[in-house]
Amino acid sequence: MRQKQVNPQQIKNLYRVYSPSSMTNAFLAVKEQNMSVKRASRQYNVPETTLRQRILGRVSCDTTSSGTPPILSQEEEAVFVEHLKAMANMGYGYTRTEVVQMASEYAVTLQKRDREHPFILKWFRKFMGRWPELSVNKPRSLSVARAKATSKDVVDTYFQSLKEILDKYGLQDKPENIYNVDEKVLQTEHSPPYVVGPRVSTVSAVTSGKSTTTTVIGCGNALGVSLPPYFIFKGQRMRQELLDGCSEGTGGTVSESAHTSHVLQPLDLGCFGPFQRIYNSECHKFIRQNPSSTITRYNICSIACRSYIHALSPANLQSSFRKSGIYPYNPSTVDELNFKPSFALKSSCHTVTDE
Structure with a gap:
């Protein structure tokens, strides 16, 4: 007899693992809110048949997959x-x-494992599969100073002062008069962008090697109009050739050290991210087109100007001012998740003081 071919994806779907919290929420929606099984299945993205079996009591609501149950309970x-x-x-x-x-350590504390038999990365992969609301992310850097400063009280005070300024000068409906100035530090040794290549573990990308920093001061308004960039090069004497290849209106100077946010500055929120990505791509293109050359302070200006024009586009500037809550004025635009680092640091300081 000819055996029926089974699609591996069908097997995966049949025994797929879903979020325990999703199944629990769907179960409670049916039991406590009189939601239909079909609707709860769609809303919480869990299998309808599996949910129905739990509603009818044929399977425990805590069961999340077939096979050997996890060592730690769902709770x-x-x-x-x-x-x-x-x-x-x-x-x-x-x-x-x-x-x-x-x-x-948690399992040892619960007396479900001993120290001689710890979990391994295989457990981690299965754990992440059981909880799809978790993911492995590369976080952005956040200095302690910024973490402390980004509190709800500080942000509320900022928006109160902003409204007073907007009302005082009649700027609520004048986006062309609302500007943001900010700085971006660029490295001559760029971070290579993702490239298409052979299916191997790693590929290389040629960079300039030794890195120096150049600061770019950008400016744009809420209407979407950008001003030419201003460069601060590291050095003691300004040379005109440092501005070779720059866009019209670009200026610059030198300084032995030029150093000067992340949730209230429009350019930080919606322009400097694209600026960095475009700059990295332009540097990569420059190195590829000029194999014997490196990026220095004498050609960084022309590369950065091309990137600046695209990054501070009208659409990006308008989106940036909208995200920052400056124009249109919107104090509730800042996600409260941004306040959690500040709250944690303040709680830690109070605990230390109390002790």
Whole structure:
């Protein structure tokens, strides 16, 4: 007899693992809110048949997949998951290795494992599969000073002062008169962009090697009009050739050290991110087209100007002012997740003081 061919994807879908919290929420929606099984299945993205079996009591609501059950119960893992999410939101997330080590200690505390048999990365992969609301991300850097400063009180005070200024000078409906000035530090040794190549573990990208920094001061208004950039080169004497290849209106100077936010500055929110990515791509293109050349302070201006024009486009500038809540004026635009690092630091300081 000819055996029926089974699609591996069908097997995967049949025994797929779903978020325990999603199944619990769907179960409660049916039981406590009289939602239909079909609607709850669609809303919480869980299998309808599986949900129905739990509603009818044929399968325990805690069961999330076939095979050997996890060592930690759903409730125990849920506590662990909430801790991981809370720490990541406050700016103190854990690495894969740290999560595995912590879970092992957790299991030992619960007397479900001994120290001679800790969890391994295989457990981590299955754990992440059970909790798809978690993911491994590369976080942005956040200095302690910025973390402390980004509190709800500080942001509320900022928006109160902003409204007073907008009202005083009648700027609520004049985006062409609302400007933002900010700076961006560029390195001559750029970070290579993603490239298309052979399917191997790693590929290389040629860069300039030794790196120096150049500061670019950008400016644009809420209507979407950008002003030419201003460059600050590291050095003691300004040379005109440092501005070779620049766009019209660009200026510059030199300084032995030029150094001067992240949730209220329009250019930071919507322009300097694209600026960095475009700059990296332009540097990569320059190196490819000029194999014997490197990026120095004498050609960084022309590369940066091309990137600046695209990054500070009318659409990006308008979006940046909208995201920052400056224009249109919107104090509630700042996500409250940004306040958590400040809250954690203040709580830590109070604890130390109390002790």
